[in-house]
Every structure is written in structure tokens, then in C-alpha cells.
Amino acid sequence: MDAKQSKKLDFSPILVPLLSIVVALAFGGILIFIQGINPLLAYRVLFTTAFGSFDGIAITLAKATPLILSGLAVAICLRAGLFNIGAQGQLISGALASAWAGYTFVGLPALVHIPLALIFGAFFGALVALVAAVLKAYRGVHEVITTIMLNSIVIALSDYLTSNPFKEPDQPLTRTPKIQDSAQMPDLLGLPLGFFLAIGLSITLWWIMRNTTTGFSIETIGRNKNAGWYAGISVKKTIMLSMLIGGAVAGVAGAVETLSIIGRFEPAFNAGLGFDGITVALLGRANPLGVIPAAILIGGMRASGSTVQFEAGVAPELVDLLLAMILFFVTAPLLARFFKNRKENVAMTSGWSN
Amino acid sequence: MKTLLEIEGVSKSFGSVIANEDISLTVREGEILALLGENGAGKSTLVKAVFGLVKPDSGTIKINGTVMESGDTAAAIASGVGMVHQHFQLVPVMSVTENLILGDEPKRFGVVNITQARKEALALSEKYGLEVDADAIIEDLPVGMAQRVEILKALRRDVKLLILDEPTAVLTPQETDELLEVLRNLAKRGVGILFITHKLREVMAVADRIAVLRGGKLMGTTTPKESSESKLAQMMVGREVVLRVEKSQAKPKEVLLSIKNLRVSDDRKLESVKDLSLEVHAGEILGIAGVEGNGQRELVEAICSMRSRLSGEVIVKGQGIPNLNPRAAHLAGVSHIPEDREKHGLVTSYSIADNLVLNRFDQAPFARGWIRNLEEVASNGESLVEKFDIRAPDAYLSAGSLSGGNKQKVVVARELSQQLDVVVAAQPTRGVDVGSIEFIHNQLIAARDAGAAVLLVSAELDEILSLADRIAVISNGKIVAIFNSKEADRNTIGRLMAGLAS
Ligand SMILES: Nc1ncnc2c1ncn2[C@@H]1O[C@H](COP(=O)(O)OP(=O)(O)OP(=O)(O)O)[C@@H](O)[C@H]1O
Ligand SMILES: [Mg+2]
Numbered sequence: 090m091d092a093k094q095s096k097k098l099d100f101s102p103i104l105v106p107l108l109s110i111v112v113a114l115a116f117g118g119i120l121i122f123i124q125g126i127n128p129l130l131a132y133r134v135l136f137t138t139a140f141g142s143f144d145g146i147a148i149t150l151a152k153a154t155p156l157i158l159s160g161l162a163v164a165i166c167l168r169a170g171l172f173n174i175g176a177q178g179q180l181i182s183g184a185l186a187s188a189w190a191g192y193t194f195v196g197l198p199a200l201v202h203i204p205l206a207l208i209f210g211a212f213f214g215a216l217v218a219l220v221a222a223v224l225k226a227y228r229g230v231h232e233v234i235t236t237i238m239l240n241s242i243v244i245a246l247s248d249y250l251t252s253n254p255f256k257e258p259d260q261p262l263t264r265t266p267k268i269q270d271s272a273q274m275p276d277l278l279g280l281p282l283g284f285f286l287a288i289g290l291s292i293t294l295w296w297i298m299r300n301t302t303t304g305f306s307i308e309t310i311g312r313n314k315n316a317g318w319y320a321g322i323s324v325k326k327t328i329m330l331s332m333l334i335g336g337a338v339a340g341v342a343g344a345v346e347t348l349s350i351i352g353r354f355e356p357a358f359n360a361g362l363g364f365d366g367i368t369v370a371l372l373g374r375a376n377p378l379g380v381i382p383a384a385i386l387i388g389g390m391r392a393s394g395s396t397v398q399f400e401a402g403v404a405p406e407l408v409d410l411l412l413a414m415i416l417f418f419v420t421a422p423l424l425a426r427f428f429k430n431r432k433e434n435v436a437m438t439s440g441w442s443n
Numbered sequence: 444m445k446t447l448l449e450i451e452g453v454s455k456s457f458g459s460v461i462a463n464e465d466i467s468l469t470v471r472e473g474e475i476l477a478l479l480g481e482n483g484a485g486k487s488t489l490v491k492a493v494f495g496l497v498k499p500d501s502g503t504i505k506i507n508g509t510v511m512e513s514g515d516t517a518a519a520i521a522s523g524v525g526m527v528h529q530h531f532q533l534v535p536v537m538s539v540t541e542n543l544i545l546g547d548e549p550k551r552f553g554v555v556n557i558t559q560a561r562k563e564a565l566a567l568s569e570k571y572g573l574e575v576d577a578d579a580i581i582e583d584l585p586v587g588m589a590q591r592v593e594i595l596k597a598l599r600r601d602v603k604l605l606i607l608d609e610p611t612a613v614l615t616p617q618e619t620d621e622l623l624e625v626l627r628n629l630a631k632r633g634v635g636i637l638f639i640t641h642k643l644r645e646v647m648a649v650a651d652r653i654a655v656l657r658g659g660k661l662m663g664t665t666t667p668k669e670s671s672e673s674k675l676a677q678m679m680v681g682r683e684v685v686l687r688v689e690k691s692q693a694k695p696k697e698v699l700l701s702i703k704n705l706r707v708s709d710d711r712k713l714e715s716v717k718d719l720s721l722e723v724h725a726g727e728i729l730g731i732a733g734v735e736g737n738g739q740r741e742l743v744e745a746i747c748s749m750r751s752r753l754s755g756e757v758i759v760k761g762q763g764i765p766n767l768n769p770r771a772a773h774l775a776g777v778s779h780i781p782e783d784r785e786k787h788g789l790v791t792s793y794s795i796a797d798n799l800v801l802n803r804f805d806q807a808p809f810a811r812g813w814i815r816n817l818e819e820v821a822s823n824g825e826s827l828v829e830k831f832d833i834r835a836p837d838a839y840l841s842a843g844s845l846s847g848g849n850k851q852k853v854v855v856a857r858e859l860s861q862q863l864d865v866v867v868a869a870q871p872t873r874g875v876d877v878g879s880i881e882f883i884h885n886q887l888i889a890a891r892d893a894g895a896a897v898l899l900v901s902a903e904l905d906e907i908l909s910l911a912d913r914i915a916v917i918s919n920g921k922i923v924a925i926f927n928s929k930e931a932d933r934n935t936i937g938r939l940m941a942g943l944a945s
Contacts, residue, residue, distance in 0.1 A: 301813050302805040309801070313790045319749060319781070320802040321770030 106372050106383070109418035117411045121403055131401040138396040139389030143279070150284050151350065153388030155180070155359075157287040158342030159366025160373060160380035161294060162214075162335040166232075167375040168298065169331035170311035175221060175236025176339040177363025178243035182217045183210035183340025184347045185247050188354035189255060191268030191347065202271040207286075207344050214340015215333045217243055222332035226325040232332070240363075248356050255354070264355040274349035283345035288381065290338065295377035307331050339363060365391075368416045387412060444471040446508075447604055447635040448493065453502030455488055457844070459836055462488040463499070464659040470604065470635040475626060477646040478639045479679055480656035481876040482848025483834035486639045487529055489656070490606045493637070494526045495519040506604065523603030527593050527610050529639075529847050529874075530785065535582035539575050539592050540564040543599060567595050571625055583710055585736050586613040586783075594622070598629075605629060606637045609847065611645060612874040615735045615902045623649045641848070641876050643672040643686075655679055680878040690888045693912035695724035699896035700746070700777075700865045705755035707741040714753065715741045717920040723865070723896040728887065730911025730928075731900045734940050738920035739900045740782060743869045746898070747779045748772040749787075759865055773802055776864030780855055780871045782900075788854040791843030795835060796824025798842045799857045831856035832882065848875045852883075859886050863895040870901055884910055904936065918942050 118128035139149045159176045166173035187210035194202060217239055224230040248263070257266040274282045298304035309317040310327040318324050343359060351358050369387055373379030394408040448470040455463040462485040470476045480486050491497040493504055498514035505511065506522045533542045540561045549559040564577045573591045581589055590613050597605060607626075611619045619642075626636055626649055640646060646653055647667045655662040655678045662678055676684040700723040707716040715738040723729045733739055744750035746757050748768050757764045759775045772779075781787040789798050800809045800820050808819045824838030833852045835845060842853055851874055859866070868887060872880045887910065891897050901907050907914055908931065915925045916939040923939050 300815055300817070302810050302815055303813065305797075305804050305815060309790055309793075312792050313786075315786050316788065316790050316801065319769050319787045320804075321773055323770075 102374055102376075102379075106374060106379075106419055109372070109415050110386070112418050113411050113414035116414055117407065120410065121407065124403065126401055126403055131397055131403045131407070134397050134400045135390065135393050138393035145392070147279055149385060149389040149392045151281050151388075152392045153384040154281055154283045154287050154349075155342040155346045155362045156365050156369050156384035156388050156391075157284075157291060157380055158345065159339055159363050160369030160384050161287075161291055161366075161377060162339035162342065162363075163366045163370035164373060164375040164377060164380050165294060165298075165307070165338065166331050166335040167370055168311050169307045169327055170314065171225070171232050171328065171331060171335075173218070173221075173236055173332065173335050173339075174233050174367065175218065175239050175363075176335070176342075176366045177359075177361075178236065178240035179214040179217045179336040179339035180343035180346075180363045180366075181247050181359055182243050182343070183214035184343030184351075184359050185250065185255070185265070185354045186210055186213035186340070187272075187344035188265045188268060188347045191272035192266040192353070194272075195269060197269075197271050199271045199273075199275075202269065203274055203348065206268070206272045206348055207341060210340040210344025210347070211337040212340065214338070214343065215336040218332045218336020218339070219329075222329045222336075225332070226328040244356070247354070251354060251356055257353075262355075265353045267353045268348065272348055273352065274345065281345075281349045283349050286341070286345065287384075290341070291377045291381055294334075294338075298377060303330070339366070342366070365412070368412055368419075371419050372415060444473055446470075447472050447474075447506065448637070449503075449505040449508075450489070450493065451503045451505070453489065453492055453499045453504065455485075455492060455497060455499045461659045463492070465502070466656070466659075466661045467502075468654055468661065468664075470637055472603075472635055473630050473633045474651045475630050475636045475638060475649055477650035477653045478637060478656065479641075479643075479646060479653060479675060481679055481834075482852070482874075482879060483846040484656040484679070484876075485659040486656055487608055487846065490526065490608055490637060490639065493519070493604075494524055494606060520600065523601065524606065525597035525600060525602035525604070526606040527590075527597045527608060529608040529612075531589060531593060533581045533589060533592060533596075535580075537581060538577070539579050539581065539584075540577045542581055542592055543567065543596050545596075547600070563599075564595075567599055571595065571598055571628075572621070573625065585740075587615055587618050587735055590614055591618075594625075602634060604635045604637065608639045609641065609874055610638075611640055611642060612847075616904060617734070619645065641874065641880075643675050643877065646675065647672060657681060676877045679876065682878075684877050684881055686877065686881075688884050688888070688909040690910075691892070693727045693891065695727040695912070696894070697725055698722045699725045699760055700898065701756075701758045702742075702746065703756040703758065705742070705745060705757065706753040707738070707745045707750060708753060709738075709741050715920050716745065718755070719917075719920065719922055721915060721922060723898050725894045725896050726891055727912045728891050728897040728899055728910055730907035730914045731898065731917050732904055732907045732914055732936055732940060733917035735902050737917050737940075739917060740869070741920075742917070743779070743782070743867055743898075743900055746772070746867055747777055747781075770802075776862065778858040778861060778863055778866045780858050780866075780868045782869040782873075784850055784854050789842050789850060791850075792841055794824070794839045795828060795833065795842050795845070795853055796820050796838040798853050799824050799827050799838075799860075801857065803861065827856045827860055830860075832879065848879060851875050852879060855883055855886070859890060863890050863893065866890050866895050866897045868897065868899050868901075871899070872901075872903075872906065904933070904940075908933065908936075916940055 121128040121131050138145055140146055159180055162176045163173050187206040190206040190209040221232050221235040221239060224235050225232045251265055252263045255265045257264055306322045306327050309322055310324055314324055346359055347354060365387055369380050369383045373383035390408045394405060397403050398405045446469050450466060450468045453463055453466045466489060478486050488497055492499045495514055495516035503510050512518055543564045544560045548555045550556060561577050568575050573595055575591050590610060630636055650667055652664055652666055654664045673686060702721045705716055705719045706714060709715040731739055741750060745752050748764050751767050759777055762775055764772050764775055803809055809816055828835060828838045831852050834849050855871060872883050887897055899911055911928050913925060914928055914931050915922045916936055918940060
């Protein structure tokens with residue numbers, strides 16, 4: 090991070106995300122209109138369901154909680170120049186591990202049991218990321234490839250575990266037993282405890298990135314690996330560290346979902362949370378604080394998707410479509426160049442650095 | 444002769460920085476106009492405005508009498524403007540041929556005809572007498588060679604006005620002479636040339652007219668006949684500049700840096716430093732003279748532990764430096780001004796202040812344990828910006844928006860502002876204006892006088908001759924002779940550099 094923020098308020102970092110949302114909503118509006126529905130009505134329902142009442146906001150924030158965390162997992166890696174597509178696998182691993190810890194240990198007080206289960210989640214999330222991190226740092230294997238493959242491996246493995254050793258006995262369903270009451274994460278002020286945990290983690294990571302030598306190392310490697318290496322920062326260590334943090338945070342995302350919402354591990358119950366994290370991270374410009382509003386926005390859309398279907402008759406795929414378009418526009422660098430209108434700064438190639 | 448380019452009242456600001464202020468200039472057909480000025484004077488900004496890369500705030504630019512739409516590069520190219528940029532615009536992973544044809548590829552049946560392209564590339568290289576290896580990959584080439592490709596690329600379309608932004612900064616004196624000859628020939632064919640450089644010798648040799656910028660304003664135009672190197676320097680900087688280095692007698696003491704039987708290979712895995720041994724004493728500047736590509740780069744990188752050694756030792760203050768561990772070299776007391784400032788020296792999206800602590804960010808006083816001390820980083824930045832005369836509104840500007848020479852000053856400031864035992868300076872004044880060259884030279888001498896062992900590598904023989912206390916000539920990866928600078932003779936060194944026995 091910069092040694093000191095410039096005094097002027099600079100809106101350019103949020104310009105592209107805001108524009109992507111607006112443009113995606115506009116295109117979405119056209120598609121809704123083609124279905125013969127008034128897009129303004131659909132969007133009003135979407136908005137009032139998600140943000141129009143205290144209950145609505147509570148549901149939105151509950152939906153946003155795992156997204157903040159999985160967005161954070163992707164964002165931290167992006168800071169180090171790594172594209173962690175594997176948040177999904179790390180998240181599932183964390184969800185399963187925390188469920189196991191949640192139902193296996195009996196007789197613990199909640200104050201011990203909940204943190205223990207969360208730590209299980211973080212550890213097993215990081216363990217999955219470790220594989221990709223080692224391959225990247227010591228073998229140069231691209232993290233996109235390895236994390237995608239690890240996603241499949243983790244899904245297959247979790248299916249096996251939940252239908253065999255961890256299966257709830259005497260039940261036809263493929264799922265683990267329910268977690269003990271002592272592992273159940275409570276609500277606080279009507280909001281899930283996990284939400285505060287996610288906000289706390291975001292602020293902590295933001296602070297670490299901004300104020301610590303570790304943060305500076307990660308940031309430097311992400312921006313110019315050569316200069317960073319040359320300045321004495323270990324590229325290997327930085328890759329390992331940022332992937333492990335990313336994996337642990339994704340694992341916590343899965344754990345929070347297990348311990349406060351689902352109450353056990355069931356395959357497919359966490360589907361897509363890790364992938365939404367990619368959208369959240371990019372929309373939040375890989376900023377640990379930026380992922381919070383991005384996750385709340387996407388959480389709100391997820392929370393109100395079915396209501397929009399009932400009340401306005403819009404196809405349920407609308408939310409997925411909007412998210413895909415937001416992702417598309419936020420990544421389309423042409424848009425950024427076009428609106429920034431700073432041709433002189435756009436190099437034709439990355440030049441000699443990187 | 445017809446007027447080719449008319450710049451009328453062009454102004455351009457970046458925030459509070461006025462890069463160009465009401466500049467009017469002309470270039471005629473067949474004329475070579477040299478554009479001089481300090482680092483940050485606004486030279487690049489002005490020529491970028493001509494090429495349509497920068498949109499001026501006011502003023503007009505006419506080419507062949509037609510007013511150009513501002514910020515329209517395509518129109519500038521269509522009217523016959525070619526530009527060689529200060530920083531490379533080549534695609535590093537592509538071959539020379541591919542780079543040359545990029546943007547306007549010869550096609551057959553809708554696909555790129557690479558045989559034809561290769562032929563065109565060779566013909567082009569032949570036509571202008573600029574030799575290149577058409578099949579080499581850009582990132583494997585030494586910078587001087589890449590620069591040739593860049594120039595050929597600009598010449599490929601039929602140019603009437605050729606703009607060159609510091610093309611000689613990365614060239615050896617020989618390559619420079621060849622380039623100046625190419626420019627003269629082009630001018631004879633009627634091409635107008637706008638040529639930016641910091642080297643007054645080149646200006647005196649090749650320019651028909653000279654325009655001098657200072658602080659964004661045009662200070663005036665002159666000709667080589669009416670002027671002299673020292674007059675030009677004064678016009679640029681606004682004070683008298685000592686072009687000759689003034690230094691006292693060196694008082695060398697114990698050996699601080701010793702290199703023993705060093706063998707290093709280059710990027711193509713060919714051995715380029717061959718069993719080289721060298722000692723540098725505290726309190727002396729040892730200059731390495733040699734034609735570029737004779738192992739200098741690999742030698743420097745091996746000393747700084749950036750490149751793997753095949754065998755041999757690098758010993759600093761009696762302590763061996765481990766292989767491939769730049770941090771260990773740095774902690775042992777080696778400062779390094781790297782040749783490629785953009786790749787190794789800077790994180791361009793970081794502020795100047797952060798760049799000034801890039802290799803010390805985790806040490807006191809810039810960090811207390813795990814926590815960075817941003818106040819110290821800021822005040823260190825402010826004081827170095829002031830001390831090293833880095834032209835920027837403040838220390839929080841991103842390093843990438845500095846002018847080329849000021850980027851170099853950031854690297855120099857960082858490396859020379861720390862505890863100095865061994866200083867390895869590779870092309871330390873590349874792209875830097877005369878005033879700042881004087882300053883950097885004085886800093887290197889001050890480091891020497893404070894007891895540092897300074898190893899200076901420069902493609903400029905003049906720089907070596909004037910700065911070094913001892914001169915080692917490198918040829919084909921070996922030190923072929925060492926002179927005391929007093930007994931050094933230009934011709935002898937030149938012959939040794941060329942690989943001839945003296
Ligand atoms: N994109 C930009 N944003 C902010 N400031 C800029 C930008 N481009 C140039 N400047 C500033 O404008 C001034 C003129 O810069 P310019 O690159 O034209 O200098 P120059 O004469 O080419 O210097 P050099 O000899 O070092 O290359 C400098 O102070 C520079 O920091
Ligand atoms: Mg310039």
C-alpha cells in the first residue's frame with residue numbers, strides 16, 4: 090500500500106465496479122423486458138426484498154457472510170498476483186472438517202467448541218491450498234490449473250467421506266450427523282455471529298496489508314515479482330503464505346456456513362459459494378474492505394432471487410445472469426481503458442517488467 | 444525547405460505539474476532538430492503530443508500544414524510520423540520479425556505470411572544498415588539490439604517525420620555512431636528528425652538546430668555552431684555545470700570486494716564470465732570498460748547474487764556471499780544500481796517513498812518488528828526527494844509517472860543513501876541529464892571517499908575514464924588488462940575492448 094494516501098479523494102477505483110453493475114443491470118433489464126415483464130418492477134422487488142426491511146437485511150447479510158470470506162480468500166491471493174480459482178474446494182474442505190469437529194467432540198462448552206470447529210475449517214481449507222501453493226512455489230505449476238483440479242478432487246473426496254466413514258448412521262441421505270448444540274454459532278443482535286467474524290477478518294487483513302511488512306511483501310510480489318525478489322523478498326514464501334491465508338479464510342467461510350446455517354455437511358449445499366467469491370473479489374477490486382460491499386450486493390441478489398421469481402415472474406436464472414454479466418464487465422479491461430481515458434498510461438505490453 | 448512540423452503554443456499539465464507551457468517549434472524537411480532539457484523538462488510529453496499519445500490542454504500541432512486532431516495516434520501515423528519511445532514497446536516473447544510486422548502484417552490467404560515477413564524484416568535491416576537477427580526472441584536480446592529493432596519498427600512505414608526519444612541512452616558508443624550515421628542519411632532523403640538525448644556530444648555531432656526546454660518552457664533554439672557543450676548545459680540547467688569530474692586522489696585501503704575464479708553463464712546458458720578474478724579496495728572506484736555483451740551484466744548480477752554462479756566465489760568484507768540470494772548480498776553490505784531500473788529497480792505502481800525503502804522496508808527505522816513505520820517511510824521519502832533532486836510534486840506520486848531520468852534518480856537515491864561498503868553501479872547515469880550526472884558522479888565519489896569499494900560498469904568509456912581510479916578491461920568474459928587511470932590510454936583501452944592485443 091502507499092506510504093500515505095493522496096489527499097484528494099480518488100473515485101477511480103470504484104468507478105469500474107459501479108459502471109459494471111449499472112451496465113449489467115441495464116442489459117438484465119432488456120432481457121427481463123423481452124420476457125414481457127417490467128424491469129423496473131423486477132428490480133424494485135429485488136431491492137426491497139434484499140434491503141427494504143430489517144428481516145430482509147438480516148437475510149442478505151447472512152447470505153453475504155460466506156461471500157465476504159470467500160471473496161477475501163480470492164482477494165488476498167490476487168494481491169500476491171495469484172488467481173485462486175480453488176476457493177470452492179478449500180471452502181468445502183473447511184465445511185466438512187468443521188462439521189466433523191462439530192459432531193465428533195461431545196461435552197465441550199460452546200466457547201471452546203465453536204473456535205475449535207472454526208480452526209478445523211481454517212486448517213483443512215489451508216491444507217487444500219497448500220498443495221497448489223507448493224506446486225506453484227517450488228515447481229512453477231500454474232495455480233489456476235492446480236486449484237481447478239483440486240476443486241474436483243475435494244468434491245469427490247467429500248462425497249466419498251460423507252457417504253462412508255462420516256455418514257450419518259441409519260439414514261438414507263448422504264450427509265454427516267448434525268453438529269452438537271455446543272458447536273452451533275449463535276446470532277448476535279439479530280445477525281449471524283459469522284457476519285461479525287467476516288467483517289473482523291476483512292478489517293484485520295486490510296490492516297495487515299496496509300501496515301505490516303508481510304502485507305508489503307505480498308503486495309510487492311504481486312506488482313513486480315522481479316523487483317520484489319531483488320529487494321530481498323522471498324517469492325516462494327510469499328506465494329506459500331498468501332495461498333495459505335487464502336485457503337484458511339475460504340475454509341472459515343465453509344465452517345461458518347456449516348456451523349451457523351446448515352448444521353452439518355451435505356454435499357452440494359455449499360455449491361457456488363467459492364465461485365461467487367471470485368466475482369466478489371474482482372468487484373471489490375481485490376481490496377479486503379472492498380469485498381464487503383461487493384459481497385453484500387451479491388448476497389442481496391442471492392437472497393431475493395426466489396422472491397423476484399414469485400412476485401414478478403422473472404426466471405430464477407436472472408440472478409446468475411446478472412452476476413455473470415457483472416463479472417464480465419468488471420474484468421473487461423477495455424471498459425476500464427475506455428472510461429479512464431488515460432491512453433498515455435496504457436502500455437502496449439507489460440514491457441520488460443514482469 | 445518545406446516546413447514539416449509546426450508546434451504552436453502547446454501547453455499540457457498533469458495535475459499541478461506543468462509539463463509543457465506555450466511551446467512553439469518547427470521542424471523542416473531534411474532537418475535534424477535536437478531537443479534538450481533536464482529530466483522532467485517536458486521533452487517526452489511534447490513529442491508524445493506530436494505523436495498523438497498525449498492530448499495537449501491548448502495549442503495546435505500541424506503536420507505538412509494540416510492541423511492534427513489532438514490525441515489521434517492513427518492520424519499521426521497516417522501522416523508519416525514514426526516514433527521510437529523512451530521505454531520499449533516491443534513484445535518480449537515474440538521474435539524480431541514478429542515485432543517488426545506487428546500491427547501491419549503481410550498476409551496470404553488471410554493468415555500472416557511469416558516467410559514474407561522475414562524477408563521484409565531483412566530487407567529493412569539491410570536498407571538502413573541496422574543489423575538484427577530476425578529470428579531472435581526480443582527478451583533474449585541485449586538492450587542495444589532491442590533498441591535497433593525499435594528503430595527499424597518506426598522506420599518500417601514510410602516516415603516523413605521520425606521522433607526518437609532518447610534512443611541512444613541504451614546504446615554503446617559504437618552503436619550510437621552508427622545510429623547517428625543512419626539519421627544523417629535519413630535527413631538527406633528529406634526526413635525531418637526530432638531527436639531527444641542527454642548526450643551533448645551527439646547533439647553537437649548531428650543536429651542542425653537545437654531546442655532547449657527547462658521546466659516545461661522553451662528556453663530558446665540555437666545551432667551547434669553558435670553553441671558549445673558547456674553553453675548548452677548551462678541553458679538546460681540554468682547554472683554552470685562541471686562537465687569534467689573533479690575528484691581528489693584515491694586512498695585505497697583493504698580489499699572489500701573480492702571475486703575469485705568466477706564462472707557465470709548467460710540466459711542462453713553460454714558461459715559468459717570465464718574464470719574471472721578481481722579485487723576492489725575500500726576507497727577506490729574500479730571501472731569495468733568493455734563493449735556491451737562481454738559478460739558485464741552477468742558479472743554484476745553474480746556479484747549481487749541475482750544470477751547463479753557456475754563456480755567461484757564472491758567475498759565481501761571477508762565473508763562469502765551465498766548463491767542466488769540477493770538479500771544476503773544486500774545485508775552483507777552490497778548496494779546495487781541495477782541496469783534495468785524498470786525490471787529490478789522499481790515497483791512503478793508504488794509511491795516514490797515506498798520505492799525508496801524497497802529493500803529496507805522491514806528494517807529499522809522503517810519497521811518496528813512486524814509493523815511498518817509509515818511516518819519514517821514518508822519522511823525518508825521527502826528528504827531523499829529533496830536531497831537527490833527528484834523532480835516530483837511530492838514523495839507520494841507513483842514512481843511510474845516520473846520522467847525517465849527521475850526514475851533513475853529514485854534508484855540511485857535508495858542505493859546510495861544506505862550504509863555503504865560495496866557499491867555496484869551498472870550504467871548509473873543512463874538516461875540522466877547533465878546536471879544529474881554531475882550529481883550522481885559526485886555521490887559515487889563521496890561514497891568512495893567515505894571508504895566504500897565502488898565497482899562501476901558503464902558503456903560510456905568517457906564515464907569510466909573520468910570517474911574510475913583503476914580501469915579493468917573486460918573482453919569475452921575475461922579481464923584482459925588493468926590500468927591505473929593515470930596511465931590509461933584511450934586507444935589502448937579501445938583496442939583491448941575490441942579483443943585485439945594491445
Ligand atoms: N502521466 C503522468 N502523470 C503525472 N505526471 C506526469 C505524467 N507524465 C509526465 N508527468 C510529469 O511531467 C513532467 C515532464 O515529464 P516528461 O516525461 O515529459 O520529462 P522528460 O523531459 O522527458 O524527462 P526525461 O529526460 O527524464 O525523460 C515530469 O515532471 C513528469 O513527472
Ligand atoms: Mg523523457
